[in-house]
Amino acid sequence: MSLSLVQRSNPVLALYVALAIGAVGGLPFLRVAPNRLLSGEPVYLWDVLQQLGSQQVDALLLGLVVLLCIAVWQPGQRLIQAFIILTMAASLSGVWLLAGQFASSAIQAGNPLLRTSLGAGFWTLAALAWLIALDAIARVQLPTLPRLLLQSAFFLPLLLLLNEGQRLSIAQEFANQRDVFGPAILRHLQIVFLAVVPALVIGLLLAWRMTRTRSLRQALFPILNVIQTIPSIALFGLLMAPLAWLAVQLPALGRAGISGVGIAPAVIALFLYALLPIVRSALTGLEQVPAEAVNAARAMGMSARQLLWQVELPLALPVLLIGLRSAVVQTTGLAAVSALVGAGGLGQIMFDGLFSAANELVILGVIPIVLLAMMADTFFKVLSSLIKTRP
Amino acid sequence: MTIKFQKIRKHYDGAAAITDFNLDIQQGELVLLLGPSGSGKSTILKMLNRMVSHDGGHIFFNGQDINSFNVQDLRRRMGYAMQSVGLFPHRTVGHNIATVPRLLGWDAQRVQARVNELLQLLAMDPKQYAGRYPHQLSGGQQQRVGVARAMAADPDVLLMDEPFGALDPVTRAALQLQLKKIHRATGQTILFVTHDIDEALLLATRIVLLNHGRIVQMGTPLELLQQPTNDFVADFLGRADLGLKQLSLRPIAPHIKAIEGTEPIHTISHTVTFKEAISHMATLHVSSLRVVNADGTVLGQVHATDLLETSDV
Numbered sequence: 001m002s003l004s005l006v007q008r009s010n011p012v013l014a015l016y017v018a019l020a021i022g023a024v025g026g027l028p029f030l031r032v033a034p035n036r037l038l039s040g041e042p043v044y045l046w047d048v049l050q051q052l053g054s055q056q057v058d059a060l061l062l063g064l065v066v067l068l069c070i071a072v073w074q075p076g077q078r079l080i081q082a083f084i085i086l087t088m089a090a091s092l093s094g095v096w097l098l099a100g101q102f103a104s105s106a107i108q109a110g111n112p113l114l115r116t117s118l119g120a121g122f123w124t125l126a127a128l129a130w131l132i133a134l135d136a137i138a139r140v141q142l143p144t145l146p147r148l149l150l151q152s153a154f155f156l157p158l159l160l161l162l163n164e165g166q167r168l169s170i171a172q173e174f175a176n177q178r179d180v181f182g183p184a185i186l187r188h189l190q191i192v193f194l195a196v197v198p199a200l201v202i203g204l205l206l207a208w209r210m211t212r213t214r215s216l217r218q219a220l221f222p223i224l225n226v227i228q229t230i231p232s233i234a235l236f237g238l239l240m241a242p243l244a245w246l247a248v249q250l251p252a253l254g255r256a257g258i259s260g261v262g263i264a265p266a267v268i269a270l271f272l273y274a275l276l277p278i279v280r281s282a283l284t285g286l287e288q289v290p291a292e293a294v295n296a297a298r299a300m301g302m303s304a305r306q307l308l309w310q311v312e313l314p315l316a317l318p319v320l321l322i323g324l325r326s327a328v329v330q331t332t333g334l335a336a337v338s339a340l341v342g343a344g345g346l347g348q349i350m351f352d353g354l355f356s357a358a359n360e361l362v363i364l365g366v367i368p369i370v371l372l373a374m375m376a377d378t379f380f381k382v383l384s385s386l387i388k389t390r391p
Numbered sequence: 392m393t394i395k396f397q398k399i400r401k402h403y404d405g406a407a408a409i410t411d412f413n414l415d416i417q418q419g420e421l422v423l424l425l426g427p428s429g430s431g432k433s434t435i436l437k438m439l440n441r442m443v444s445h446d447g448g449h450i451f452f453n454g455q456d457i458n459s460f461n462v463q464d465l466r467r468r469m470g471y472a473m474q475s476v477g478l479f480p481h482r483t484v485g486h487n488i489a490t491v492p493r494l495l496g497w498d499a500q501r502v503q504a505r506v507n508e509l510l511q512l513l514a515m516d517p518k519q520y521a522g523r524y525p526h527q528l529s530g531g532q533q534q535r536v537g538v539a540r541a542m543a544a545d546p547d548v549l550l551m552d553e554p555f556g557a558l559d560p561v562t563r564a565a566l567q568l569q570l571k572k573i574h575r576a577t578g579q580t581i582l583f584v585t586h587d588i589d590e591a592l593l594l595a596t597r598i599v600l601l602n603h604g605r606i607v608q609m610g611t612p613l614e615l616l617q618q619p620t621n622d623f624v625a626d627f628l629g630r631a632d633l634g635l636k637q638l639s640l641r642p643i644a645p646h647i648k649a650i651e652g653t654e655p656i657h658t659i660s661h662t663v664t665f666k667e668a669i670s671h672m673a674t675l676h677v678s679s680l681r682v683v684n685a686d687g688t689v690l691g692q693v694h695a696t697d698l699l700e701t702s703d704v
Contacts, residue, residue, distance in 0.1 A: 290480065296476075296478070310479075311479060
């Protein structure tokens with residue numbers, strides 16, 4: 001009986017709704033402080049609604065609750081799921097709109113230094129809106145490409161309404177630091193690129209050798225696995241001393257920008273981390289190439305190189321892409337930590353915020369990192385689906 | 392084009408797999424390497440295109456030792472088809488067939504023309520099939536493409552390693568007939584490995600019967616059936632129905648006689664062999680059949696006694 005109840009209802013959604021109700025009641029939606037340095041007073045969603053709200057907003061909220069309740073009991077209805085996706089996109093931009101308008105009205109009411117920052121309640125509700133939408137999108141059961149498009153389109157209303165929140169302290173913080181972001185993103189991408197591209201080339205070569213030399217595989221995998229277990233900060237630290245020594249011994253290296261601090265230890269460490277997923281997936285991919293196809297290719301007179309490019313690599317590509325995707329996503333995230341050894345990038349903004357106790361700045365550093373990782377993830381998923389639909 | 396195996400030896404872990412193997416193959420022959428599993432027939436085939444190396448003796452291809460060739464050049468001059476087919480799953484049928492011509496650097500137009508020609512030769516409509524992927528084909532179609540791919544660059548010799556072994560009997564029979572037709576039409580030299588006696592008898596211009604890495608007997612199908620050199624040959628060919636197998640090698644065409652007296656009721660095509668004609672008579676409980684050609688014109692009759700008492704070859 002309990003199984004059929006689970007089949008006929010959506011317990012995940014019920015959990016999300018319960019969490020949302022908890023977040024509305026228990027977590028401050030916003031915090032208002034008289035200036036940037038003081039920590040603020042909590043403001044709950046209820047207060048915001050009372051101050052700004054109209055009966056229409058209340059009616060909308062009531063409608064939302066009803067819709068969610070229906071959706072909990074009707075998980076199979078695609079139309080309802082579509083409604084949920086739309087409503088969640090609206091809710092995400094809605095909480096942003098509410099926060100933004102509250103900030104504007106608070107500043108208009110008097111103190112221009114007043115800081116309205118986003119509270120834990122806001123972030124929880126925003127995250128829940130995204131999770132509920134993801135659940136609904138999964139239930140609509142679309143092919144990969146439309147699904148990914150829909151997931152991206154979910155953020156469209158929020159992007160269009162971004163300006164409405166310009167009085168929020170996060171927007172003001174962004175305005176103050178605006179010049180830093182462009183170069184930071186470029187630097188971040190540079191670090192990822194410099195780590196992943198060599199890891200791809202060398203990882204492929206290693207995997208290819210491994211399919212032919214068993215001992216190489218037995219020797220290399222333990223090393224790669226151990227590297228993977230070293231905490232990133234420790235690995236950056238471990239690389240600093242030898243690189244600094246190298247830069248002293250070989251001044252040419254130093255002049256080329258390689259030294260104990262900066263981009264060099266970061267790129268080397270991230271390269272080492274990226275190696276494992278790439279080698280592992282490339283090897284898995286190469287090993288599942290049908291032996292008879294390889295045999296036929298050799299018997300028809302393909303050289304080892306032609307065999308690799310024309311047969312092995314194309315057939316290993318779908319699996320390789322999975323590893324490459326996790327390598328890129330992982331490197332994008334880890335590159336944030338590399339700011340600690342002076343490599344720059346978006347991690348720099350994050351740590352600046354952390355060290356000056358400016359939470360909004362931390363978030364401003366984190367959001368682009370998350371977005372970059374998500375974009376990379378989506379890019380490779382699209383690529384994989386295009387390759388899979390081809391034959 | 393000539394191929395010469397001279398005193399070939401091969402050992403695996405000290406045990407002899409091939410001992411003193413000698414064979415000459417002339418242009419246009421369809422040589423069947425026949426034998427039970429483990430007889431070394433496949434090894435011999437793979438030695439020719441150097442997928443397996445030989446430990447002793449020499450193999451000459453057009454008078455030149457095969458070890459003096461660049462191995463890739465050598466293989467591109469020998470088509471290769473095998474039981475597991477080994478089509479490239481990421482490439483279309485057309486692209487698969489074009490593999491060796493592309494390796495040889497043919498221009499696109501010539502490759503395209505050759506792909507179409509081969510698909511037609513193997514009774515597959517180029518328009519319908521050239522763009523398909525291997526997984527969209529039946530087993531028989533895949534093997535046709537495998538054969539087409541092996542023949543693509545007009546190889547000097549076609550090496551076939553039990554190519555029809557995994558197919559169902561109907562498809563196998565169709566492909567065997569097709570291969571026979573292609574061999575007759577093109578004069579393509581073929582070296583073909585099988586353990587299937589009927590396949591060997593049907594296809595071969597010459598059979599090389601192997602056991603334990605040695606040649607036991609060599610000759611035309613009829614020679615093997617009529618004069619098996621020892622018990623192994625007779626047993627392997629199927630001692631009990633050696634006679635029936637001989638019947639399957641003789642066409643009835645030379646034995647058609649004018650109809651005298653009552654005309655037989657049942658008819659049979661003039662292209663069949665003794666075996667089919669006699670089988671027909673047995674099922675219908677008659678001793679003579681009316682012979683007709685494709686248009687249905689009556690050519691005469693065949694009689695059981697004529698067929699069974701004849702001794703010509």
